[in-house]
Amino acid sequence: MKVILADINQYKNTLHFSVNFYALYLLATFIPDILHINNELVKNIFWGLKVLLACWVIVNSRTPLSSITKSELLFWLLIFIYTLNLYIDIFLDTRYFITGSRGLTDFISFILCIIVAISFRYDPAFHSKKSFNYFWISLTIGLIIAYFLATESFELDSANVRYDANSTFNSINYGIAGCSLSLISVFGIVKSKKGTLKLLFLITFAVGLLSIAKAGSRSPVVVLAVVCAFYFVAKLGTAKGIIAILAVLGLTIFFIEDIIVFLDSMGSSLGVRLNNMITEKETSGRDSIYKNTLNIINQSPILGNYYVISSGVGFKGYPHNFILEVFMATGLIGGIPFMILLFVSLAKAYKLLKAEHPASWIVILYLQVVCYGMFSTSLFSSQDFWALLLFVLTINIFTRGKRKDSLELSESKVATPAHRTLVLTK
Secondary structure (H helix, E strand, O other): OHHHHHHHHHHHHHOHHHHHOOHHHHHHOOHHHHHOOOHHHHHHHHHHHHHHHHHHHHHOOOOOHHHOOHHHHHHHHHHHHHHHHHHHHHHHOOOHHHOOOHHHHHHHHHHHHHHHHHOOOOOHHHHOHHHHHHHHHHHHHHHHHHHHHOEEEOOOOOOOOEEEOOOOOOHHHHHHHHHHHHHHHHHHHHHOOOHHHHHHHHHHHHHHHHHHHHHOOOHHHHHHHHHHHHHHHHHHOHHHHHHHHHHHHHHHHHOHHHHHHHHHHOOOOHHHHHHHHHHOOOOOOHHHHHHHHHHHHHHOOOOOOOOOOOOOOOOOOOOOOHHHHHHHHHHHHHHHHHHHHHHHHHHHHHHHHHOOOOOHHHHHHHHHHHHHOOOOOOOOOOHHHHHHHHHHHOOOOOOOOOOOOOOOOOOOOOOOHHHOOOOOOO
């Protein structure tokens, strides 16, 4: 029994985060291209392994009922409402033709996402130094490989060339991974005291930016800017944070022509696409999708309509906005709990960053997922959102008088249940 607990703690303290968030999956998706085998096989094997490992973590994590907070109860209420709506839409609704056999896949995928999410109920082992290093290093290696093996793709944008990391990892996911590396590198630059480490993080920050440029996706640029702004305001205070943001913005504007020339020289369409977004208000049709989704929500505001767009612009697709999607799928019944949880988690994220909580780098990645979900990806398939939402909600924050308590945990305490509660000051 002690051996099993030692193994599970070692796994959580090193690989669990990397298995579930981009890093090791990116590395695994190069295998089918190298061996010339079906990429579906590798995807299914990886997902099967991920779910099995998540179940292993869950079985060995005994959670007392007394530790379940009101926020977590609301989270499970939302999951129940969302699951029930998905079941009705996919198996009982007469409009089954909208999704057909894909609906069953979507339902199973959502259930698997929730199983993975349960395994991310807060544990300090997930944000340990080893966990951070495994994620940082493996993601860097994967993105360096992707930069040289990336393939041209016109699938998502017929007018501009974009690059997929490989046959499995499309340009959107490629850009997300690049954004993640840049964000945790910013965290590393700020937190590191050694000059050599700061230099290494600066290099990996550049690798992340090059990955975003190669992918040619605009969303990661916006997400990177918004999350960095949130982080600096939380860490430095409003005044200093705004000054830092304006300084970076000023430098970007000053060198904008050089940046565009550099992007063009590496064959990236990102400069052109960003220019079209700013000068021509080009949104890849999202404005029309949003307008149609709002009309669908108005048709059934209480109970919701369908989990994907049931008619009009964007038919059979998702609304490209988490908030619109949850109101479209579940109405006010699911939309209100979702909005409460969203605001609670964002307020908590701000406090955690301000207090320099050891889990701050994961909190930053949660903010990335939330920001990205405002104009891309689907809520019902976003394992990252559900897992990190539960992670953030279950971090226990409280004060103890005016005493300033330590935020750090020693390596020997990281995986010990008795030390899972961290004391923070406001």
